[in-house]
Amino acid sequence: MFPFNFEWIWDMGHAVFMGGLWYALTILGIGMTYCIIKAAIDASKENGEHHH
Template identity: 65%
Template sequence: MFPFSFEWIWDLSHMIFMGGLVYALTIIGIGMTYCILKTVVDTMHGKGGGQQH
């Protein structure tokens, strides 16, 4: 999975596969980080208190 494991080869297959994985994980990670940070900011500004969705 990582370049330091002995089966790792810097070839096209690894780059495409791991590139796709990192791409997906990055989007998921950034998306969730954004949601949580915005929620913290919103909550600190007093949004959503006692509201029903």
């Protein structure tokens, strides 16, 4: 799963398979992080407006 697992080999199989997997997970991770951070910012902005 990770290059530090002892059975990891730098070959085509690992590059394609794990590459595809980590690519997908990265997109999901970045997407969710973006949503959460933006939501926090939006919410705090809204909060600020309410106070005014």
